[in-house]
Amino acid sequence: MNRNLQLLWNGFLPENPIFRLALSLCPAVAVTTSVKNGLLLGIAVVFVQVFSSCTVAIFRSFIHPRIRIPAYVLIIATWVSVIDMILPVVSPEAYKQVALFVKLIVVFAIIISRLELFASKEPFVPSFYDGLGMGIGFTFGLVITGAIRELFGAGKLYGFDVLGFEPLLIMILPTGGFFVIGFIMATFNYLEFKITGKIPKSGGAH
Amino acid sequence: MRIHRFWMAAAAAFVLLLFVLGPALASTPGTGSFKKDKEIEISFGIPVDESWATNPANYSVYEKPDPDIKMAVVSVSLDPRKVTATLRFKDTLNKAAEYIVEAKDIVSEGKVIGSRSFMVKKSEVQILFSLLIGAALISNYVFTKYLGLCIFFGVSQKKETAIGMGMTFTVVMVLSAIMCWALNAFVLVPYHLGFLKVIVFIGIVAIFVQAVDTMLRKVNPYLFKRLGVYLVLITTNCIILAVPLDNALKDHGSLESLIFALGAGVGFAIALFLMACVRERLEVCRVPRMYQGLPIAFIVTGLFALAFLGFSGLAIF
Incomplete structure (x- = not known):
């Protein structure tokens, strides 16, 4: 397989930011009350991740190692400010639901950890694919959690009424988010156990 | 000796402060407090006539930012000493906001003694x-x-x-x-x-x-x-x-x-x-x-x- 494609796939499943690396869990629980919110935040994260990965990959030789963290934070904050100005224009209704979290993308651990672990060492093109893969994996995690919670909590999928009743209200309460993520993580552990025969160690959760 | 002088200075400063703040305190409007979700309690400081005090039409209540939107007063009850009145409202009050209660032509012992306004907010x-x-x-x-x-x-x-x-x-x-x-x-x-x-x-x-x-x-x-x-x-x-x-x-x-x-x-x-x-x-x-x-x-x-x-x-x- 082509290396770039492999980087894409890597972010999608083997190193899925939410379920495998257990990074950036706050938005995974908070905005996933519906598929739409998850998708919108996911797109914002893809944008920020790709652009800051590329920026860091281009300027990596100019950034002194000792001040790299503040420099990364500032780069991320700049791109977050950009997307924070674009989104309300594109879809004002949906933006209201995730407004706080779009600003909080600055502190999502997944982005800074990709900059630190990948983009600061690799050239432009692989960094781009790595950022894209991680962003898509993150979006996938948000959407799947959102789908489960929306289906069981509100009986809907992407705003359309599927079941016609509300089976488990608890799923759209804060509690439901924690439960669903816990179950999905356990499912991933189970699948990996079936395929490789060993239980993986849980991610660091930071 | 030195302690003595310090206390004298402190007392003088206190008296001076009273002179400065005194008029300011005296001229402020009265205050009231929230009781339950729909009740406000105000204190007149003097006994007032019951027939005047229990008439809801004598009060006008509004949130401070928009004086044109009056709150509907349903009933008013007076305590036995006839000093504090409790206003009951139709709608639930927003306790985070600041309300003004205006009492028109307060009647005390048969005499009209003028209007007074009360500020009601959480401390x-x-x-x-x-x-x-x-x-x-x-x-x-x-x-x-x-x-x-x-x-x-x-x-x-x-x-x-x-x-x-x-x-x-x-x-x-x-x-x-x-x-x-x-x-x-x-x-x-x-x-x-x-x-x-x-x-x-x-x-x-x-x-x-x-x-x-x-x-x-x-x-x-x-x-x-x-x-x-x-x-x-x-x-x-x-x-x-x-x-x-x-x-x-x-x-x-x-x-x-x-x-x-x-x-x-x-x-x-x-x-x-x-x-x-x-x-x-x-x-x-x-x-x-x-x-x-x-x-x-x-x-x-x-x-x-x-x-x-x-x-x-x-x-x-």
Whole structure:
């Protein structure tokens, strides 16, 4: 397989930011009350991740190692400010639901950890694919959690009424988010156990 | 002798203060207080006639910002001493707002003695206290707003580190929230630089985390070692950025920002400590193999969140 494609796939499943690396869990629980919110935040994260990965990959030789963290934070904050100005224009209704979290993308651990672990060492093109893969994996995690919670909590999928009743209200309460993520993580552990025969160690959760 | 002189100076200053403040105090309108959701109590200071006082038409009540929207008074009751009246309203009052009660042509012992207005609002202490409780328990950032989970799951393995982290976090939180408030109020808002909020706030937080990191390295190297990478990761904690943003969004003043940040920090420390207590016990439990580690921690957090829903109706004032 082509290396770039492999980087894409890597972010999608083997190193899925939410379920495998257990990074950036706050938005995974908070905005996933519906598929739409998850998708919108996911797109914002893809944008920020790709652009800051590329920026860091281009300027990596100019950034002194000792001040790299503040420099990364500032780069991320700049791109977050950009997307924070674009989104309300594109879809004002949906933006209201995730407004706080779009600003909080600055502190999502997944982005800074990709900059630190990948983009600061690799050239432009692989960094781009790595950022894209991680962003898509993150979006996938948000959407799947959102789908489960929306289906069981509100009986809907992407705003359309599927079941016609509300089976488990608890799923759209804060509690439901924690439960669903816990179950999905356990499912991933189970699948990996079936395929490789060993239980993986849980991610660091930071 | 010197002590004597000090006290004399203090007394003189006090008398002077009374002279300055006295007229100001005397001319302020009367005050009232909220009783229940739909009731306001005002005190006239003198006995008034019952037939006048119990007529709802004699009062006009409105929220301070819009005097044109009158609140409908349903009934008025007077206490036996005929000094304090309780106004009952049709709609539930907004206790965060400030109301003005105007009493027209007050009648006392058969004589009309003129109109008077009363200001009704929660006292500053009440507002601050409910902010503190609100941030710490009712809308706990971890259990009801799902923020700060990264550090929450990372440092909650041992009680000892959980307490250390809770305290360090609260200190950083309060300091950076105050600094963010000052910059927002004196620089960003006057110069219409609101779009720079995120960049400026995260910069301030990073500075304070670096400072605490440097200090803790010298003051308590043991705790420093235990906290490890998570100390630096305070910078990438959602709560620490969400609180200044919330403060800016809700137009909190300096003291309110401080109390809100304190509440959020204490709430986080409580959550961390509770979780550490449970996880220490989970270590010796037989957890299904698929659920070991993070998955079970998530489910326990879900149960905590369920318990914290119980605080949602809490209202002290």
